[in-house]
Amino acid sequence: MTMNKYILSLVLLLGAAIGFSSCSSDEPNSTSIFNTTEAAVDTASATYQFDSWLYTNYVQVYNLDFRYKMQDVGADMDYNLVPAEYSKAVDLAVLAKYLWFDVYKGVVGIDFLKSYGPRIIHLIGSPAYNAANGTMILGLAEGGLKVSLFRVNYLDVNDFLSLNEYYFKTMHHEFAHILHQTKTYPKEFNLLSVGNYEPFKWQERDEKVVASLGFTSPYASSETREDFAETVANYITKTDAQWAQILDWASKNWTLKESSTNVYVEGGESDGVDGKAVILQKVSIVRQWFKDSWGVDLDSLRSVVQYRQSHFNIDSLRNEVYSIKK
Amino acid sequence: MNKKFLSVIFFGAVLAMSLGSCKNEIDDVFDQDAAARMNTALSTYKDVLTAPSSGWAMEYFATDAEQGYTFLMKFDKNGSVNIAAKNTYTSNKMAQETSLYQFIGDDGPVLTFNSYNNLFHRFSTPEAIDGKSNGVGHGGDYEFIVMNASADSVKLQGKKVGYTQYLYPIPSGTSWEDYFNQLDTIDAKMFSPKLPTLWLNTANGKRYTIGNASTHYLSFVPDGGDAISQTTYAAGIVTHDGFRFCKPYQGLDSTFKVQKFVQQTDGTLLCTDDGKSTITAPYLDSLLVTKTLAWQIEPSTLGGDFVKAYNDVVTGCNTSFKTVFQYMQLRYDGASKNYELLFKNGKYTGKLYIGVTTSGTDKVSYTFADDGDNNGKVHLTRVAAFKTFMTLLTSSGYTLSATSTIAPTRVKFTSDANSSNYFYVDVQ
Numbered sequence: 001m002t003m004n005k006y007i008l009s010l011v012l013l014l015g016a017a018i019g020f021s022s023c024s025s026d027e028p029n030s031t032s033i034f035n036t037t038e039a040a041v042d043t044a045s046a047t048y049q050f051d052s053w054l055y056t057n058y059v060q061v062y063n064l065d066f067r068y069k070m071q072d073v074g075a076d077m078d079y080n081l082v083p084a085e086y087s088k089a090v091d092l093a094v095l096a097k098y099l100w101f102d103v104y105k106g107v108v109g110i111d112f113l114k115s116y117g118p119r120i121i122h123l124i125g126s127p128a129y130n131a132a133n134g135t136m137i138l139g140l141a142e143g144g145l146k147v148s149l150f151r152v153n154y155l156d157v158n159d160f161l162s163l164n165e166y167y168f169k170t171m172h173h174e175f176a177h178i179l180h181q182t183k184t185y186p187k188e189f190n191l192l193s194v195g196n197y198e199p200f201k202w203q204e205r206d207e208k209v210v211a212s213l214g215f216t217s218p219y220a221s222s223e224t225r226e227d228f229a230e231t232v233a234n235y236i237t238k239t240d241a242q243w244a245q246i247l248d249w250a251s252k253n254w255t256l257k258e259s260s261t262n263v264y265v266e267g268g269e270s271d272g273v274d275g276k277a278v279i280l281q282k283v284s285i286v287r288q289w290f291k292d293s294w295g296v297d298l299d300s301l302r303s304v305v306q307y308r309q310s311h312f313n314i315d316s317l318r319n320e321v322y323s324i325k326k
Numbered sequence: 327m328n329k330k331f332l333s334v335i336f337f338g339a340v341l342a343m344s345l346g347s348c349k350n351e352i353d354d355v356f357d358q359d360a361a362a363r364m365n366t367a368l369s370t371y372k373d374v375l376t377a378p379s380s381g382w383a384m385e386y387f388a389t390d391a392e393q394g395y396t397f398l399m400k401f402d403k404n405g406s407v408n409i410a411a412k413n414t415y416t417s418n419k420m421a422q423e424t425s426l427y428q429f430i431g432d433d434g435p436v437l438t439f440n441s442y443n444n445l446f447h448r449f450s451t452p453e454a455i456d457g458k459s460n461g462v463g464h465g466g467d468y469e470f471i472v473m474n475a476s477a478d479s480v481k482l483q484g485k486k487v488g489y490t491q492y493l494y495p496i497p498s499g500t501s502w503e504d505y506f507n508q509l510d511t512i513d514a515k516m517f518s519p520k521l522p523t524l525w526l527n528t529a530n531g532k533r534y535t536i537g538n539a540s541t542h543y544l545s546f547v548p549d550g551g552d553a554i555s556q557t558t559y560a561a562g563i564v565t566h567d568g569f570r571f572c573k574p575y576q577g578l579d580s581t582f583k584v585q586k587f588v589q590q591t592d593g594t595l596l597c598t599d600d601g602k603s604t605i606t607a608p609y610l611d612s613l614l615v616t617k618t619l620a621w622q623i624e625p626s627t628l629g630g631d632f633v634k635a636y637n638d639v640v641t642g643c644n645t646s647f648k649t650v651f652q653y654m655q656l657r658y659d660g661a662s663k664n665y666e667l668l669f670k671n672g673k674y675t676g677k678l679y680i681g682v683t684t685s686g687t688d689k690v691s692y693t694f695a696d697d698g699d700n701n702g703k704v705h706l707t708r709v710a711a712f713k714t715f716m717t718l719l720t721s722s723g724y725t726l727s728a729t730s731t732i733a734p735t736r737v738k739f740t741s742d743a744n745s746s747n748y749f750y751v752d753v754q
Contacts, residue, residue, distance in 0.1 A: 046406035047426065069426060069440035072469055073433075077486065080452035080462055085442040086426060125442045126451050131461035153442055 049324040067122045084123040084152035094317035120146040125153040139170035141177040157314045164237045173233035183293045190224040211249035214278025231282045250275030368429040374475045375401040380496040387489045387572040388449040388466025393542035394563025411445040412506040438469040513564045518733040520753045528582040529602035593730035610726035611684035620657035621751035630747035638711035643671045646708045676701035691723035
């Protein structure tokens with residue numbers, strides 16, 4: 001019986017070997033499904049200047065694919081989305097380099113983003129609206145490799161507060177996700193606001209009220225990991241005045257204004273949380289985690305971001321692209 | 327021995343199976359591998375789209391719940407595409423914008439307009455329209471599977487929403503302004519916003535009354551049907567040779583199917599799907615008695631006895647009232663519930679009530695019993711020419727005719743008693 005099994009196995013193995021060897025003689029076509037013979041940047045293309053700039057500044061430096069020509073298969077097909085405007089994509093690309101990549105490069109060194117930075121940035125012109133709850137998606141980090149930025153067609157280079165809110169805060173937020181998906185943050189962060197998260201109705205919460213509960217934004221109050229990413233992003237990108245405002249809100253009690261359903265005024269009963277202390281404690285954890293896990297000085301990062309976001313010259317940045325000879 | 331025999335059988339069988347399975351892979355059904363064939367197709371499609379010197383006209387539907395829109399497109403080998411539009415969103419003036427396109431091997435060969443174009447992507451952007459919530463917008467595609475492409479036409483299918491779109495080459499030397507103007511002319515010849523209804527006359531003998539044709543989002547009510555419960559809708563687009571629905575219209579009972587119509591020399595739209603169905607105006611006499619329409623007699627078109635009769639009214643009014651006579655209209659008066667000849671003399675408006683009889687197709691006759699509103703009666707008394715005109719008007723029946731069978735905004739009345747007596751009326 002044992003011998004029969006052995007023979008049968010041998011037969012099958014031999015047969016399989018013959019089968020595989022005969023199949024392997026059918027050499028696979030050496031032609032890649034991708035066009036590898038093409039030059040890295042097509043000089044005849046209408047987008048040569050931008051493609052050339054992206055190749056030099058993103059592909060060669062960070063091995064990053066900056067996808068400004070939207071591919072809907074690269075986005076959630078359940079949403080109605082549109083591509084980014086070409087000129088807006090150029091603006092966002094040069095600003096992202098100046099306000100994000102070059103910041104990390106200067107503070108931590110170029111290898112940091114080479115190792116941990118996204119491999120793909122995908123631009124999408126419109127927001128991804130969640131009609132059911134009136135919210136919109138501004139950014140997505142997928143698998144620690146890809147960051148999708150939405151609402152690019154609304155980019156206004158003359159309004160750095162909106163630039164921060166919709167793009168660069170989003171980039172820091174999504175990058176924080178990439179980082180904590182790589183090295184987890186301390187569990188104690190998740191314990192600081194237990195019981196105060198509201199996963200389904202966070203969008204209905206007031207920014208002052210959530211600050212008093214220890215959150216840097218309503219979205220931060222949705223769940224712990226978003227709280228972590230929002231703490232990182234808000235601390236880095238909010239101006240001194242904006243950050244002071246959050247801490248001020250956090251140190252007060254808030255109550256609904258009489259006969260109003262959404263306007264809050266100072267006063268009322270305490271929510272039992274020292275919001276300012278909680279936020280500062282969260283920042284402290286973030287600061288230590290950046291230092292211990294990544295060797296990054298969070299305050300230096302914030303300092304450089306704060307300086308750059310109020311000192312950029314968009315014409316000069318654009319010129320890096322548009323001055324490239326065709 | 328048995329084991330050896332079995333082994334031989336096993337070896338033989340497995341070997342045969344192995345060779346058999348490999349044989350299928352060795353056969354070359356195609357001369358290129360799949361990726362190479364895709365790349366060849368994409369390259370060919372790009373050659374087709376970049377060839378016409380004046381570009382292409384794209385007949386685009388975002389959905390079947392909204393009219394279609396024409397885009398003129400000039401594709402460049404460098405990956406840019408210049409797009410022109412002329413619609414309500416461009417204040418009906420031609421606007422152009424250049425953006426990017428690409429052929430990609432995705433869900434089959436796909437033509438994607440992959441950078442935002444304000445003229446084109448407004449039909450795909452999820453921003454709210456018509457008071458609806460953000461998230462949907464017009465809901466149109468901007469990526470299209472290439473179904474087939476030749477020098478004569480390109481057929482695309484929206485990748486996400488799925489509607490079929492067509493591109494046709496713009497005749498060489500035709501400017502885009504001229505092309506849009508030609509479409510406007512065709513549109514005006516077919517669908518007058520002044521005429522409320524058309525008829526769809528199907529190959530199997532059914533008739534549907536069409537409403538809102540000038541909006542290109544048509545409503546249909548079956549002959550004798552209930553407008554509240556039996557109205558159906560279909561989106562369409564004016565094409566270079568007529569009109570096309572977004573998808574085949576099949577009425578209430580799907581006993582017919584019509585989609586593409588070509589305009590004939592008399593204006594009739596003939597369905598090229600079945601070669602029989604038509605879209606026409608209703609019978610002329612029914613238009614003349616449509617209660618929402620006013621038909622104004624055009625003085626420069628009078629013939630025979632109507633020349634003197636009308637001019638005498640004008641002169642008589644001037645003599646009696648020192649006024650300048652302005653116009654006469656045949657219409658229905660909702661207040662008195664009478665058909666009437668309404669006239670405007672200087673600042674005075676008068677009404678002379680008339681009876682109307684129609685034949686059911688193209689005949690009409692009038693009666694007059696010296697009745698009217700106060701102004702009408704005063705004019706009838708003080709200007710004798712009014713009585714003469716009304717007598718002439720009611721002296722015979724008329725045969726109605728129009729140049730266009732689909733947009734008869736001007737109708738000729740020819741006296742059945744004397745064909746040299748005639749006049750034209752224009753719908754207001």
